[in-house]
Amino acid sequence: VGPDVIDIRKLYAQTGKFTYDPGFLSTASCQSAITYIDGDKGELLYRGYPIEQLAENCDFLETCYLLLNGELPNVTEKAKFVKTVNGHTMVNEQMQFFLRGFRRDAHPMAVLTGLVGGLSAFYHDSTDVQNPEHRAIAAIRLIAKMPTLVAMAYKYSIGQPYIYPRNDLSYTSNFMRMMFGTPCEEYVPNDVLVRAMDRIFILHADHEQNASTSTVRLCGSSGTNPFAAIAAGVACLWGPAHGGANEACLNMLEDIQKMGGVAKVGKFIEQVKDKNSGVRLMGFGHRVYKNYDPRAKLMRETCHEVLAEMGLQNDPLFKLAMELEKIALEDDYFVSRKLYPNVDFYSGIVQRAIGIPVSLFTAIFALARTVGWIAQLNEMIGDPEYKIGRPRQLFVGATARDVTPIAERA
Numbered sequence: 402v403g404p405d406v407i408d409i410r411k412l413y414a415q416t417g418k419f420t421y422d423p424g425f426l427s428t429a430s431c432q433s434a435i436t437y438i439d440g441d442k443g444e445l446l447y448r449g450y451p452i453e454q455l456a457e458n459c460d461f462l463e464t465c466y467l468l469l470n471g472e473l474p475n476v477t478e479k480a481k482f483v484k485t486v487n488g489h490t491m492v493n494e495q496m497q498f499f500l501r502g503f504r505r506d507a508h509p510m511a512v513l514t515g516l517v518g519g520l521s522a523f524y525h526d527s528t529d530v531q532n533p534e535h536r537a538i539a540a541i542r543l544i545a546k547m548p549t550l551v552a553m554a555y556k557y558s559i560g561q562p563y564i565y566p567r568n569d570l571s572y573t574s575n576f577m578r579m580m581f582g583t584p585c586e587e588y589v590p591n592d593v594l595v596r597a598m599d600r601i602f603i604l605h606a607d608h609e610q611n612a613s614t615s616t617v618r619l620c621g622s623s624g625t626n627p628f629a630a631i632a633a634g635v636a637c638l639w640g641p642a643h644g645g646a647n648e649a650c651l652n653m654l655e656d657i658q659k660m661g662g663v664a665k666v667g668k669f670i671e672q673v674k675d676k677n678s679g680v681r682l683m684g685f686g687h688r689v690y691k692n693y694d695p696r697a698k699l700m701r702e703t704c705h706e707v708l709a710e711m712g713l714q715n716d717p718l719f720k721l722a723m724e725l726e727k728i729a730l731e732d733d734y735f736v737s738r739k740l741y742p743n744v745d746f747y748s749g750i751v752q753r754a755i756g757i758p759v760s761l762f763t764a765i766f767a768l769a770r771t772v773g774w775i776a777q778l779n780e781m782i783g784d785p786e787y788k789i790g791r792p793r794q795l796f797v798g799a800t801a802r803d804v805t806p807i808a809e810r811a
């Protein structure tokens with residue numbers, strides 16, 4: 402199908418031979434027109450637009466519109482989209498009782514996996530994934546309700562009352578208010594912090610066929626409802642090799658800080674290079690980027706802005722992260738393996754400065770990635786050639802044998 406691409410389906414039809422590719426290192430699982438990555442150049446485009454331009458000129462809801470519809474909205478289209486999303490920000494009041502079933506110290510991703518899957522029990526008019534109208538309204542509901550659910554999970558964990566959404570605010574201001582507002586006083590959003598959070602959302606909105614997106618596609622390919630498919634994506638994102646890396650990265654920085662901070666960076670890097678240690682430099686490396694992740698560059702810029710706004714220019718973890726990056730980028734171990742900072746390397750420091758607790762970092766990622774998941778699900782179901790995902794296996798177990806009666810087994 403292209404100069405560097407073999408369509409193996411024809412070979413399979415002719416010969417019955419299939420490929421063995423654990424981890425999908427060299428297998429495209431689908432065609433997609435949503436997100437393009439050039440891993441060697443460190444380039445990321447949503448629907449053809451460079452991530453840098455989107456982060457500079459657009460807000461998150463415009464980015465959502467783009468990912469879902471293929472084009473950026475004009476003023477009228479944006480106003481209509483914002484109004485539609487705002488009309489769905491509340492969740493059914495029964496969700497509170499669902500939430501109350503969890504321990505207060507439950508991990509927010511455990512809670513979110515349950516709550517998102519639970520949405521399918523409330524919206525029977527948007528559970529038929531084959532129906533484009535159902536998918537469209539499910540997409541709006543998911544984008545609109547994720548901030549409410551994440552903020553509810555946070556408020557529940559700290560024992561504060563939930564703050565209901567306010568639809569005269571922007572998407573991101575509304576989220577910040579639901580997170581940090583209280584019934585006792587009016588929450589006044591800080592523009593720099595809102596813009597930083599909005600940028601985090603834009604940078605995390607989609608990233609083609611990563612593990613969680615592939616999970617959503619595979620799960621959705623069975624015809625399950627969109628809420629269930631997105632809940633599967635949330636579950637997959639939780640892992641430390643994927644969305645959980647931002648939390649793991651911040652924890653790593655805090656551990657190095659406790660060990661002695663910048664002075665111990667060299668020692669830590671030596672530990673990472675020792676394969677027997679099992680320690681990885683979290684927030685570094687990527688399956689596709691073999692160059693600097695463009696999102697990490699933008700996140701580092703945002704980090705400077707947020708820390709300056711908060712008067713935290715001397716933040717020890719930021720200094721530590723910059724020192725780690727400097728040493729790693731000069732070290733042959735990282736250079737030869739083309740390991741560069743990924744988006745998670747700086748996003749944790751930004752979120753921490755904004756006041757987001759570390760355990761909520763991955764839930765914020767899930768909030769932002771929801772639009773990518775749903776856009777990818779739509780694209781798959783809308784493709785007349787789509788089939789249920791069903792990978793083959795290379796069987797290496799026992800060949801056929803007879804069952805020995807239990808009394809005679811050794």
Ligand code: ACO
Nearest residue numbers: 641642643644646673681682683684685686687688738743
């Ligand atoms: N620290 C130290 N060594 C690393 C790291 C790292 N962060 N990442 C990769 N390597 C080494 C591996 O040990 C391996 O070395 P070898 O060739 O000597 O065996 C080589 O680099 C290739 O690594 P793989 O694990 O084979 O690469 P893969 O593409 O499978 O993994 C991954 C990519 C999971 C992102 C990996 O780089 C990693 O674990 N990074 C840390 C976790 C992280 O930051 N994840 C976030 C990814 S971005 C995102 O999800 C938003």
